[in-house]
Amino acid sequence: MLFSRSEKDGDTVVHMLASALRRDISFGTLLPDQKLKIEALRQRYGGSNHSMRETLRLLSAEGLVEATAQRGFRVTSATEDDLRDINLVRKELERVALGLAIAQGDTDYEGRVIAAHHALRKAEDRVAAAPDDLNALEWDEACRGFSAALISACGSPRLQDLQRKFFDQSRRFRLAQLREGRLDFNARRARQEALMQAVLARDPERAEALLAQDIDEDFKTNSQTG
Structure with missing residues:
Protein backbone atom coordinates (compact mmCIF):
# COMPACT_ATOMS: atom_id res chain seq x y z
CA MET A 1 0.00 0.00 0.00
CA LEU A 2 1.51 3.31 -1.09
CA PHE A 3 -0.66 5.86 0.71
CA SER A 4 -2.77 6.28 3.80
CA ARG A 5 -5.13 9.23 4.04
CA SER A 6 -6.96 11.60 6.32
CA GLU A 7 -10.22 13.21 5.26
CA LYS A 8 -8.77 16.71 5.34
CA ASP A 9 -6.09 15.70 2.82
CA GLY A 10 -8.53 14.24 0.29
CA ASP A 11 -7.47 16.40 -2.65
CA THR A 12 -3.79 15.70 -2.02
CA VAL A 13 -4.44 11.96 -1.78
CA VAL A 14 -6.37 11.96 -5.07
CA HIS A 15 -3.49 13.84 -6.72
CA MET A 16 -0.95 11.31 -5.40
CA LEU A 17 -3.08 8.32 -6.37
CA ALA A 18 -3.66 9.74 -9.85
CA SER A 19 0.07 10.25 -10.31
CA ALA A 20 0.79 6.64 -9.30
CA LEU A 21 -1.90 5.19 -11.58
CA ARG A 22 -0.82 7.40 -14.50
CA ARG A 23 2.70 6.08 -14.12
CA ASP A 24 1.61 2.45 -13.98
CA ILE A 25 -0.73 2.84 -16.96
CA SER A 26 2.06 4.51 -18.94
CA PHE A 27 4.63 1.82 -18.06
CA GLY A 28 2.20 -1.02 -18.79
CA THR A 29 1.94 -2.23 -15.20
CA LEU A 30 -1.79 -1.66 -15.57
CA LEU A 31 -2.59 -3.10 -18.99
CA PRO A 32 -4.87 -1.77 -21.74
CA ASP A 33 -8.49 -2.84 -21.19
CA GLN A 34 -7.67 -4.16 -17.69
CA LYS A 35 -10.59 -3.90 -15.28
CA LEU A 36 -9.94 -1.61 -12.34
CA LYS A 37 -11.63 -2.80 -9.16
CA ILE A 38 -11.80 -0.29 -6.34
CA GLU A 39 -10.91 -2.68 -3.52
CA ALA A 40 -7.95 -4.21 -5.37
CA LEU A 41 -6.65 -0.75 -6.19
CA ARG A 42 -7.03 0.38 -2.59
CA GLN A 43 -4.99 -2.59 -1.38
CA ARG A 44 -2.27 -1.78 -3.86
CA TYR A 45 -2.17 2.03 -3.76
CA GLY A 46 -3.99 3.04 -0.57
CA GLY A 47 -6.71 5.65 -0.13
CA SER A 48 -10.40 5.24 0.65
CA ASN A 49 -13.22 4.06 -1.59
CA HIS A 50 -14.15 7.71 -2.14
CA SER A 51 -10.64 8.90 -2.98
CA MET A 52 -10.01 5.99 -5.34
CA ARG A 53 -13.31 6.55 -7.12
CA GLU A 54 -12.47 10.25 -7.48
CA THR A 55 -9.05 9.29 -8.82
CA LEU A 56 -10.59 7.04 -11.46
CA ARG A 57 -13.04 9.77 -12.44
CA LEU A 58 -10.12 12.18 -12.84
CA LEU A 59 -8.20 9.72 -15.02
CA SER A 60 -11.37 9.07 -16.99
CA ALA A 61 -11.60 12.79 -17.79
CA GLU A 62 -7.97 12.60 -18.96
CA GLY A 63 -8.75 9.69 -21.28
CA LEU A 64 -6.55 7.13 -19.48
CA VAL A 65 -9.41 5.27 -17.82
CA GLU A 66 -12.86 4.45 -19.16
CA ALA A 67 -16.13 4.04 -17.27
CA THR A 68 -17.96 0.86 -18.32
CA ALA A 69 -21.67 0.34 -18.78
CA GLN A 70 -21.79 -1.56 -15.48
CA ARG A 71 -20.48 1.58 -13.71
CA GLY A 72 -17.05 0.12 -13.24
CA PHE A 73 -13.74 1.25 -14.72
CA ARG A 74 -11.07 -0.13 -17.02
CA VAL A 75 -7.82 1.09 -18.53
CA THR A 76 -8.47 2.54 -21.98
CA SER A 77 -7.43 0.54 -25.02
CA ALA A 78 -4.09 1.12 -26.76
CA THR A 79 -4.58 0.05 -30.37
Missing part, protein backbone atom coordinates in the same frame (compact mmCIF):
# COMPACT_ATOMS: atom_id res chain seq x y z
CA GLU A 80 -3.06 1.43 -33.57
CA ASP A 81 -6.37 3.23 -34.19
CA ASP A 82 -6.11 4.83 -30.75
CA LEU A 83 -2.56 6.01 -31.49
CA ARG A 84 -3.56 7.33 -34.90
CA ASP A 85 -6.39 9.35 -33.37
CA ILE A 86 -4.27 10.67 -30.48
CA ASN A 87 -1.52 11.77 -32.87
CA LEU A 88 -4.02 13.45 -35.19
CA VAL A 89 -5.37 15.54 -32.31
CA ARG A 90 -1.88 16.28 -30.97
CA LYS A 91 -0.62 17.50 -34.33
CA GLU A 92 -3.48 19.87 -34.96
CA LEU A 93 -3.63 21.19 -31.40
CA GLU A 94 0.12 21.58 -30.85
CA ARG A 95 0.73 23.21 -34.21
CA VAL A 96 -1.80 25.92 -33.41
CA ALA A 97 -0.36 26.42 -29.92
CA LEU A 98 3.22 26.47 -31.22
CA GLY A 99 2.40 29.12 -33.82
CA LEU A 100 0.86 31.32 -31.13
CA ALA A 101 3.81 30.77 -28.79
CA ILE A 102 6.36 31.74 -31.44
CA ALA A 103 4.38 34.87 -32.30
CA GLN A 104 3.92 35.95 -28.69
CA GLY A 105 6.92 34.53 -26.85
CA ASP A 106 9.64 36.72 -25.37
CA THR A 107 13.22 35.93 -24.34
CA ASP A 108 11.95 34.10 -21.25
CA TYR A 109 10.03 31.78 -23.58
CA GLU A 110 13.19 31.15 -25.59
CA GLY A 111 15.05 30.39 -22.35
CA ARG A 112 12.40 27.84 -21.32
CA VAL A 113 12.67 26.08 -24.68
CA ILE A 114 16.48 25.98 -24.52
CA ALA A 115 16.47 24.70 -20.92
CA ALA A 116 13.84 22.03 -21.64
CA HIS A 117 15.74 20.90 -24.73
CA HIS A 118 18.97 20.62 -22.71
CA ALA A 119 17.20 18.57 -20.02
CA LEU A 120 15.76 16.28 -22.69
CA ARG A 121 19.17 15.72 -24.30
CA LYS A 122 20.70 14.78 -20.93
CA ALA A 123 17.81 12.44 -20.10
CA GLU A 124 17.98 10.78 -23.52
CA ASP A 125 21.72 10.17 -23.14
CA ARG A 126 21.09 8.46 -19.80
CA VAL A 127 18.16 6.34 -20.93
CA ALA A 128 19.92 5.32 -24.15
CA ALA A 129 22.87 4.08 -22.07
CA ALA A 130 20.74 2.41 -19.36
CA PRO A 131 17.02 2.04 -20.16
CA ASP A 132 15.93 1.12 -16.62
CA ASP A 133 12.68 2.33 -15.04
CA LEU A 134 14.27 5.24 -13.19
CA ASN A 135 15.94 6.63 -16.30
CA ALA A 136 12.81 5.93 -18.35
CA LEU A 137 10.69 7.92 -15.91
CA GLU A 138 13.14 10.84 -15.98
CA TRP A 139 13.23 10.72 -19.78
CA ASP A 140 9.46 10.61 -20.04
CA GLU A 141 9.17 13.69 -17.82
CA ALA A 142 11.81 15.45 -19.94
CA CYS A 143 9.81 14.67 -23.09
CA ARG A 144 6.76 16.17 -21.42
CA GLY A 145 8.76 19.22 -20.31
CA PHE A 146 10.09 19.95 -23.80
CA SER A 147 6.66 19.55 -25.38
CA ALA A 148 5.12 21.87 -22.78
CA ALA A 149 7.90 24.47 -23.11
CA LEU A 150 7.36 24.72 -26.87
CA ILE A 151 3.80 26.00 -26.40
CA SER A 152 4.27 27.74 -23.04
CA ALA A 153 3.83 31.24 -24.50
CA CYS A 154 0.69 30.45 -26.49
CA GLY A 155 -1.46 32.49 -24.09
CA SER A 156 -4.21 29.86 -23.87
CA PRO A 157 -4.52 27.79 -20.67
CA ARG A 158 -7.13 25.65 -22.40
CA LEU A 159 -4.80 24.74 -25.25
CA GLN A 160 -2.08 23.92 -22.72
CA ASP A 161 -4.49 21.76 -20.71
CA LEU A 162 -5.57 19.85 -23.82
CA GLN A 163 -1.94 19.40 -24.85
CA ARG A 164 -1.13 17.83 -21.46
CA LYS A 165 -4.13 15.52 -21.74
CA PHE A 166 -3.30 14.14 -25.16
CA PHE A 167 0.44 14.04 -24.50
CA ASP A 168 -0.27 11.86 -21.47
CA GLN A 169 -2.43 9.59 -23.64
CA SER A 170 0.55 9.08 -25.97
CA ARG A 171 2.99 8.13 -23.18
CA ARG A 172 2.20 4.40 -23.26
CA PHE A 173 3.18 4.13 -26.90
CA ARG A 174 6.43 6.05 -26.50
CA LEU A 175 7.47 4.06 -23.42
CA ALA A 176 6.61 0.80 -25.20
CA GLN A 177 9.00 1.82 -27.98
CA LEU A 178 11.70 2.44 -25.38
CA ARG A 179 11.18 -0.94 -23.69
CA GLU A 180 11.30 -2.74 -27.04
CA GLY A 181 14.41 -0.89 -28.26
CA ARG A 182 12.60 0.74 -31.19
CA LEU A 183 13.70 4.35 -30.66
CA ASP A 184 16.27 5.96 -32.93
CA PHE A 185 17.83 8.46 -30.53
CA ASN A 186 20.10 9.94 -33.19
CA ALA A 187 17.13 10.76 -35.42
CA ARG A 188 15.20 12.14 -32.45
CA ARG A 189 18.14 14.33 -31.49
CA ALA A 190 18.41 15.77 -35.00
CA ARG A 191 14.66 16.47 -35.26
CA GLN A 192 14.41 18.12 -31.87
CA GLU A 193 17.55 20.23 -32.37
CA ALA A 194 16.11 21.45 -35.68
CA LEU A 195 12.78 22.16 -33.99
CA MET A 196 14.41 24.21 -31.24
CA GLN A 197 16.43 26.19 -33.79
CA ALA A 198 13.31 26.92 -35.83
CA VAL A 199 11.58 28.23 -32.69
CA LEU A 200 14.56 30.45 -31.81
CA ALA A 201 14.67 31.72 -35.41
CA ARG A 202 10.96 32.59 -35.11
CA ASP A 203 10.12 30.47 -38.15
CA PRO A 204 6.62 29.14 -37.38
CA GLU A 205 6.13 27.37 -40.70
CA ARG A 206 9.30 25.29 -40.32
CA ALA A 207 8.75 24.76 -36.58
CA GLU A 208 5.19 23.52 -37.08
CA ALA A 209 6.29 21.16 -39.87
CA LEU A 210 9.08 19.74 -37.71
CA LEU A 211 6.71 19.33 -34.76
CA ALA A 212 4.20 17.43 -36.92
CA GLN A 213 7.03 15.24 -38.24
CA ASP A 214 8.23 14.49 -34.71
CA ILE A 215 4.74 13.45 -33.63
CA ASP A 216 4.24 11.40 -36.81
CA GLU A 217 7.44 9.46 -36.16
CA ASP A 218 5.85 7.94 -33.04
CA PHE A 219 3.05 6.47 -35.15
CA LYS A 220 5.30 5.30 -37.98
CA THR A 221 7.58 3.42 -35.57
CA ASN A 222 4.63 1.61 -33.98
CA SER A 223 2.76 0.89 -37.21
CA GLN A 224 5.78 -0.62 -38.91
CA THR A 225 6.22 -3.17 -36.14
CA GLY A 226 2.83 -4.52 -35.41
Whole structure:
Protein backbone atom coordinates (compact mmCIF):
# COMPACT_ATOMS: atom_id res chain seq x y z
CA MET A 1 0.00 0.00 0.00
CA LEU A 2 1.51 3.31 -1.09
CA PHE A 3 -0.66 5.86 0.71
CA SER A 4 -2.77 6.28 3.80
CA ARG A 5 -5.13 9.23 4.04
CA SER A 6 -6.96 11.60 6.32
CA GLU A 7 -10.22 13.21 5.26
CA LYS A 8 -8.77 16.71 5.34
CA ASP A 9 -6.09 15.70 2.82
CA GLY A 10 -8.53 14.24 0.29
CA ASP A 11 -7.47 16.40 -2.65
CA THR A 12 -3.79 15.70 -2.02
CA VAL A 13 -4.44 11.96 -1.78
CA VAL A 14 -6.37 11.96 -5.07
CA HIS A 15 -3.49 13.84 -6.72
CA MET A 16 -0.95 11.31 -5.40
CA LEU A 17 -3.08 8.32 -6.37
CA ALA A 18 -3.66 9.74 -9.85
CA SER A 19 0.07 10.25 -10.31
CA ALA A 20 0.79 6.64 -9.30
CA LEU A 21 -1.90 5.19 -11.58
CA ARG A 22 -0.82 7.40 -14.50
CA ARG A 23 2.70 6.08 -14.12
CA ASP A 24 1.61 2.45 -13.98
CA ILE A 25 -0.73 2.84 -16.96
CA SER A 26 2.06 4.51 -18.94
CA PHE A 27 4.63 1.82 -18.06
CA GLY A 28 2.20 -1.02 -18.79
CA THR A 29 1.94 -2.23 -15.20
CA LEU A 30 -1.79 -1.66 -15.57
CA LEU A 31 -2.59 -3.10 -18.99
CA PRO A 32 -4.87 -1.77 -21.74
CA ASP A 33 -8.49 -2.84 -21.19
CA GLN A 34 -7.67 -4.16 -17.69
CA LYS A 35 -10.59 -3.90 -15.28
CA LEU A 36 -9.94 -1.61 -12.34
CA LYS A 37 -11.63 -2.80 -9.16
CA ILE A 38 -11.80 -0.29 -6.34
CA GLU A 39 -10.91 -2.68 -3.52
CA ALA A 40 -7.95 -4.21 -5.37
CA LEU A 41 -6.65 -0.75 -6.19
CA ARG A 42 -7.03 0.38 -2.59
CA GLN A 43 -4.99 -2.59 -1.38
CA ARG A 44 -2.27 -1.78 -3.86
CA TYR A 45 -2.17 2.03 -3.76
CA GLY A 46 -3.99 3.04 -0.57
CA GLY A 47 -6.71 5.65 -0.13
CA SER A 48 -10.40 5.24 0.65
CA ASN A 49 -13.22 4.06 -1.59
CA HIS A 50 -14.15 7.71 -2.14
CA SER A 51 -10.64 8.90 -2.98
CA MET A 52 -10.01 5.99 -5.34
CA ARG A 53 -13.31 6.55 -7.12
CA GLU A 54 -12.47 10.25 -7.48
CA THR A 55 -9.05 9.29 -8.82
CA LEU A 56 -10.59 7.04 -11.46
CA ARG A 57 -13.04 9.77 -12.44
CA LEU A 58 -10.12 12.18 -12.84
CA LEU A 59 -8.20 9.72 -15.02
CA SER A 60 -11.37 9.07 -16.99
CA ALA A 61 -11.60 12.79 -17.79
CA GLU A 62 -7.97 12.60 -18.96
CA GLY A 63 -8.75 9.69 -21.28
CA LEU A 64 -6.55 7.13 -19.48
CA VAL A 65 -9.41 5.27 -17.82
CA GLU A 66 -12.86 4.45 -19.16
CA ALA A 67 -16.13 4.04 -17.27
CA THR A 68 -17.96 0.86 -18.32
CA ALA A 69 -21.67 0.34 -18.78
CA GLN A 70 -21.79 -1.56 -15.48
CA ARG A 71 -20.48 1.58 -13.71
CA GLY A 72 -17.05 0.12 -13.24
CA PHE A 73 -13.74 1.25 -14.72
CA ARG A 74 -11.07 -0.13 -17.02
CA VAL A 75 -7.82 1.09 -18.53
CA THR A 76 -8.47 2.54 -21.98
CA SER A 77 -7.43 0.54 -25.02
CA ALA A 78 -4.09 1.12 -26.76
CA THR A 79 -4.58 0.05 -30.37
CA GLU A 80 -3.06 1.43 -33.57
CA ASP A 81 -6.37 3.23 -34.19
CA ASP A 82 -6.11 4.83 -30.75
CA LEU A 83 -2.56 6.01 -31.49
CA ARG A 84 -3.56 7.33 -34.90
CA ASP A 85 -6.39 9.35 -33.37
CA ILE A 86 -4.27 10.67 -30.48
CA ASN A 87 -1.52 11.77 -32.87
CA LEU A 88 -4.02 13.45 -35.19
CA VAL A 89 -5.37 15.54 -32.31
CA ARG A 90 -1.88 16.28 -30.97
CA LYS A 91 -0.62 17.50 -34.33
CA GLU A 92 -3.48 19.87 -34.96
CA LEU A 93 -3.63 21.19 -31.40
CA GLU A 94 0.12 21.58 -30.85
CA ARG A 95 0.73 23.21 -34.21
CA VAL A 96 -1.80 25.92 -33.41
CA ALA A 97 -0.36 26.42 -29.92
CA LEU A 98 3.22 26.47 -31.22
CA GLY A 99 2.40 29.12 -33.82
CA LEU A 100 0.86 31.32 -31.13
CA ALA A 101 3.81 30.77 -28.79
CA ILE A 102 6.36 31.74 -31.44
CA ALA A 103 4.38 34.87 -32.30
CA GLN A 104 3.92 35.95 -28.69
CA GLY A 105 6.92 34.53 -26.85
CA ASP A 106 9.64 36.72 -25.37
CA THR A 107 13.22 35.93 -24.34
CA ASP A 108 11.95 34.10 -21.25
CA TYR A 109 10.03 31.78 -23.58
CA GLU A 110 13.19 31.15 -25.59
CA GLY A 111 15.05 30.39 -22.35
CA ARG A 112 12.40 27.84 -21.32
CA VAL A 113 12.67 26.08 -24.68
CA ILE A 114 16.48 25.98 -24.52
CA ALA A 115 16.47 24.70 -20.92
CA ALA A 116 13.84 22.03 -21.64
CA HIS A 117 15.74 20.90 -24.73
CA HIS A 118 18.97 20.62 -22.71
CA ALA A 119 17.20 18.57 -20.02
CA LEU A 120 15.76 16.28 -22.69
CA ARG A 121 19.17 15.72 -24.30
CA LYS A 122 20.70 14.78 -20.93
CA ALA A 123 17.81 12.44 -20.10
CA GLU A 124 17.98 10.78 -23.52
CA ASP A 125 21.72 10.17 -23.14
CA ARG A 126 21.09 8.46 -19.80
CA VAL A 127 18.16 6.34 -20.93
CA ALA A 128 19.92 5.32 -24.15
CA ALA A 129 22.87 4.08 -22.07
CA ALA A 130 20.74 2.41 -19.36
CA PRO A 131 17.02 2.04 -20.16
CA ASP A 132 15.93 1.12 -16.62
CA ASP A 133 12.68 2.33 -15.04
CA LEU A 134 14.27 5.24 -13.19
CA ASN A 135 15.94 6.63 -16.30
CA ALA A 136 12.81 5.93 -18.35
CA LEU A 137 10.69 7.92 -15.91
CA GLU A 138 13.14 10.84 -15.98
CA TRP A 139 13.23 10.72 -19.78
CA ASP A 140 9.46 10.61 -20.04
CA GLU A 141 9.17 13.69 -17.82
CA ALA A 142 11.81 15.45 -19.94
CA CYS A 143 9.81 14.67 -23.09
CA ARG A 144 6.76 16.17 -21.42
CA GLY A 145 8.76 19.22 -20.31
CA PHE A 146 10.09 19.95 -23.80
CA SER A 147 6.66 19.55 -25.38
CA ALA A 148 5.12 21.87 -22.78
CA ALA A 149 7.90 24.47 -23.11
CA LEU A 150 7.36 24.72 -26.87
CA ILE A 151 3.80 26.00 -26.40
CA SER A 152 4.27 27.74 -23.04
CA ALA A 153 3.83 31.24 -24.50
CA CYS A 154 0.69 30.45 -26.49
CA GLY A 155 -1.46 32.49 -24.09
CA SER A 156 -4.21 29.86 -23.87
CA PRO A 157 -4.52 27.79 -20.67
CA ARG A 158 -7.13 25.65 -22.40
CA LEU A 159 -4.80 24.74 -25.25
CA GLN A 160 -2.08 23.92 -22.72
CA ASP A 161 -4.49 21.76 -20.71
CA LEU A 162 -5.57 19.85 -23.82
CA GLN A 163 -1.94 19.40 -24.85
CA ARG A 164 -1.13 17.83 -21.46
CA LYS A 165 -4.13 15.52 -21.74
CA PHE A 166 -3.30 14.14 -25.16
CA PHE A 167 0.44 14.04 -24.50
CA ASP A 168 -0.27 11.86 -21.47
CA GLN A 169 -2.43 9.59 -23.64
CA SER A 170 0.55 9.08 -25.97
CA ARG A 171 2.99 8.13 -23.18
CA ARG A 172 2.20 4.40 -23.26
CA PHE A 173 3.18 4.13 -26.90
CA ARG A 174 6.43 6.05 -26.50
CA LEU A 175 7.47 4.06 -23.42
CA ALA A 176 6.61 0.80 -25.20
CA GLN A 177 9.00 1.82 -27.98
CA LEU A 178 11.70 2.44 -25.38
CA ARG A 179 11.18 -0.94 -23.69
CA GLU A 180 11.30 -2.74 -27.04
CA GLY A 181 14.41 -0.89 -28.26
CA ARG A 182 12.60 0.74 -31.19
CA LEU A 183 13.70 4.35 -30.66
CA ASP A 184 16.27 5.96 -32.93
CA PHE A 185 17.83 8.46 -30.53
CA ASN A 186 20.10 9.94 -33.19
CA ALA A 187 17.13 10.76 -35.42
CA ARG A 188 15.20 12.14 -32.45
CA ARG A 189 18.14 14.33 -31.49
CA ALA A 190 18.41 15.77 -35.00
CA ARG A 191 14.66 16.47 -35.26
CA GLN A 192 14.41 18.12 -31.87
CA GLU A 193 17.55 20.23 -32.37
CA ALA A 194 16.11 21.45 -35.68
CA LEU A 195 12.78 22.16 -33.99
CA MET A 196 14.41 24.21 -31.24
CA GLN A 197 16.43 26.19 -33.79
CA ALA A 198 13.31 26.92 -35.83
CA VAL A 199 11.58 28.23 -32.69
CA LEU A 200 14.56 30.45 -31.81
CA ALA A 201 14.67 31.72 -35.41
CA ARG A 202 10.96 32.59 -35.11
CA ASP A 203 10.12 30.47 -38.15
CA PRO A 204 6.62 29.14 -37.38
CA GLU A 205 6.13 27.37 -40.70
CA ARG A 206 9.30 25.29 -40.32
CA ALA A 207 8.75 24.76 -36.58
CA GLU A 208 5.19 23.52 -37.08
CA ALA A 209 6.29 21.16 -39.87
CA LEU A 210 9.08 19.74 -37.71
CA LEU A 211 6.71 19.33 -34.76
CA ALA A 212 4.20 17.43 -36.92
CA GLN A 213 7.03 15.24 -38.24
CA ASP A 214 8.23 14.49 -34.71
CA ILE A 215 4.74 13.45 -33.63
CA ASP A 216 4.24 11.40 -36.81
CA GLU A 217 7.44 9.46 -36.16
CA ASP A 218 5.85 7.94 -33.04
CA PHE A 219 3.05 6.47 -35.15
CA LYS A 220 5.30 5.30 -37.98
CA THR A 221 7.58 3.42 -35.57
CA ASN A 222 4.63 1.61 -33.98
CA SER A 223 2.76 0.89 -37.21
CA GLN A 224 5.78 -0.62 -38.91
CA THR A 225 6.22 -3.17 -36.14
CA GLY A 226 2.83 -4.52 -35.41
